[in-house]
Amino acid sequence: MTRGPDQGRSSAARGRRMADKARAGTRPPKPRVADPRDDGPDIGVEARLAAGVLLNAALEGRGGLDTALSFREVSDLPGPDRAFARAVAMAALRRLGEIDQILDRKLQKAPPLAVRTILRVALAQTLVLETPAFAAVSTAVKLAERETKTRPYKNLVNAVLRGIEREGPGLTTAESNLPEWLAARWRATYGEATLTGLALAAREEPSTDLSLKPDVDAAAVAEALDGEVLAGNTIRTGRRGDLATWPGFDDGIWWVQDAAAAVPVRLLAPKAGESIVDFCAAPGGKTLQIAASGASVVALDRSAPRLKRLTENLQRTGLSAEVFAVPAEDWDDPRTFDAVLLDAPCTATGTFRRNPEVLRATKPADVAKLADVQHRLLDAAAERVKPGGRLVYCVCSLEREEGETQIIAFLRRNPAFRTAPAVPAEVGAPDEALTSEGWLRILPSMWAEKGGLDGFFIARLDRVA
Numbered sequence: 121m122t123r124g125p126d127q128g129r130s131s132a133a134r135g136r137r138m139a140d141k142a143r144a145g146t147r148p149p150k151p152r153v154a155d156p157r158d159d160g161p162d163i164g165v166e167a168r169l170a171a172g173v174l175l176n177a178a179l180e181g182r183g184g185l186d187t188a189l190s191f192r193e194v195s196d197l198p199g200p201d202r203a204f205a206r207a208v209a210m211a212a213l214r215r216l217g218e219i220d221q222i223l224d225r226k227l228q229k230a231p232p233l234a235v236r237t238i239l240r241v242a243l244a245q246t247l248v249l250e251t252p253a254f255a256a257v258s259t260a261v262k263l264a265e266r267e268t269k270t271r272p273y274k275n276l277v278n279a280v281l282r283g284i285e286r287e288g289p290g291l292t293t294a295e296s297n298l299p300e301w302l303a304a305r306w307r308a309t310y311g312e313a314t315l316t317g318l319a320l321a322a323r324e325e326p327s328t329d330l331s332l333k334p335d336v337d338a339a340a341v342a343e344a345l346d347g348e349v350l351a352g353n354t355i356r357t358g359r360r361g362d363l364a365t366w367p368g369f370d371d372g373i374w375w376v377q378d379a380a381a382a383v384p385v386r387l388l389a390p391k392a393g394e395s396i397v398d399f400c401a402a403p404g405g406k407t408l409q410i411a412a413s414g415a416s417v418v419a420l421d422r423s424a425p426r427l428k429r430l431t432e433n434l435q436r437t438g439l440s441a442e443v444f445a446v447p448a449e450d451w452d453d454p455r456t457f458d459a460v461l462l463d464a465p466c467t468a469t470g471t472f473r474r475n476p477e478v479l480r481a482t483k484p485a486d487v488a489k490l491a492d493v494q495h496r497l498l499d500a501a502a503e504r505v506k507p508g509g510r511l512v513y514c515v516c517s518l519e520r521e522e523g524e525t526q527i528i529a530f531l532r533r534n535p536a537f538r539t540a541p542a543v544p545a546e547v548g549a550p551d552e553a554l555t556s557e558g559w560l561r562i563l564p565s566m567w568a569e570k571g572g573l574d575g576f577f578i579a580r581l582d583r584v585a
């Protein structure tokens with residue numbers, strides 16, 4: 121299927137147009153314009169350079185984008201320019217396939233990566249962020265001029281970008297933004313129509329979702345944040361910018377959590393007075409949900425730095441948990457629990473809306489590697505469930521090996537556990553997410569009319585008394 125970069129005539133597109141409308145006036149920050157009388161660096165050019173650094177770091181591998189945020193080219197920028205650089209890099213990552221399709225039609229032979237990066241950064245601005253073409257082109261040419269290895273391509277950069285501006289980008293395919301091996305997997309697992317829905321979902325910047333403490337007036341929070349209340353009481357807002365300045369942040373009445381990420385704890389159904397262990401807890405959205413229910417919660421995670429964010433979130437929301445930095449399977453404690461949550465480490469391919477870099481960072485071998493870890497953690501989690509207790513397993517992956525296949529094998533190994541079928545309407549999940557086994561397979565292409573949600577696999581397993 122072919123469509124122009126801004127076309128998309130499905131209900132998915134309609135939903136995204138609604139989401140776009142919701143965030144009207146919340147466009148990414150504009151970089152500061154350098155004062156020509158100033159002898160210092162050209163700020164607009166520096167921001168574009170930083171965008172290229174972030175983009176290439178994200179393409180290099182897992183964690184690359186986060187690491188690059190601390191590189192001097194990025195961290196030395198003033199706040200709004202840093203935010204602009206990040207927005208450009210994210211836009212380029214989301215539309216990389218389309219951007220390259222457009223460029224490849226104009227380029228007679230492949231230029232060096234540094235030149236392609238300059239062109240990608242410029243097109244991300246003009247095609248996605250609606251940066252005026254004159255600003256994107258002139259900064260691209262200045263960037264090319266700066267380095268010995270890109271200087272010979274200065275005229276090419278200018279000609280290619282001006283040609284695209286003059287003649288238009290031409291037709292592109294949303295599927296081209298997905299790595300081929302993942303597109304082939306998803307086509308085989310979910311079918312062609314769903315693959316198209318996933319590809320369309322991957323092009324768009326998602327809204328921000330918030331979970332609320334119980335007894336908070338959801339409608340009032342939605343109004344204060346120009347948002348809407350979704351099923352399950354998640355607030356969805358198109359606001360952008362520093363969360364710490366949003367109403368309710370200092371009062372700790374909400375925390376950021378995608379609508380789909382809030383479903384596993386609803387399925388776990390924690391109650392006041394129960395004891396619950398969250399096996400892989402950081403940065404803590406689900407721990408906060410459990411703690412807010414009045415249950416007492418133990419939060420385990422092997423990563424101390426990630427647990428620091430969990431502790432900060434607990435402090436801000438006035439909630440409490442016992443926190444241990446330890447691999448959950450090695451936790452030396454004799455307790456068993458009324459309920460166990462295992463939100464296992466995974467490829468995170470279901471989070472491509474928020475983290476487009478996962479599509480580039482994930483390699484085929486990661487799926488099998490992580491499936492081994494999940495298998496081990498599931499067995500350790502099962503040992504912590506009291507007779508009559510419950511275990512919720514979830515992953516934000518779209519890969520069957522990390523979801524359905526794990527649970528089929530687990531139930532074979534552990535006859536004391538049975539699936540407790542989910543009721544989507546009770547847990548704020550799309551109806552079409554329910555599998556014939558009673559598990560939830562949430563896809564980013566679902567709820568398209570509301571702007572989508574992250575992909576998750578979720579199963580609740582009850583231990584017979």
Ligand SMILES: C[S@@+](CC[C@H](N)C(=O)[O-])C[C@H]1O[C@@H](n2cnc3c(N)ncnc32)[C@H](O)[C@@H]1O
Nearest residue numbers: 400401402403404405406421422423447448463
């Ligand atoms: C999907 S994230 C958890 C997200 C978290 N539940 C939330 O809602 O914010 C997976 C977590 O598993 C942790 N992890 C990986 N291996 C682990 C292990 N063996 N034991 C405990 N935690 C582990 C990672 O550090 C990571 O924080």
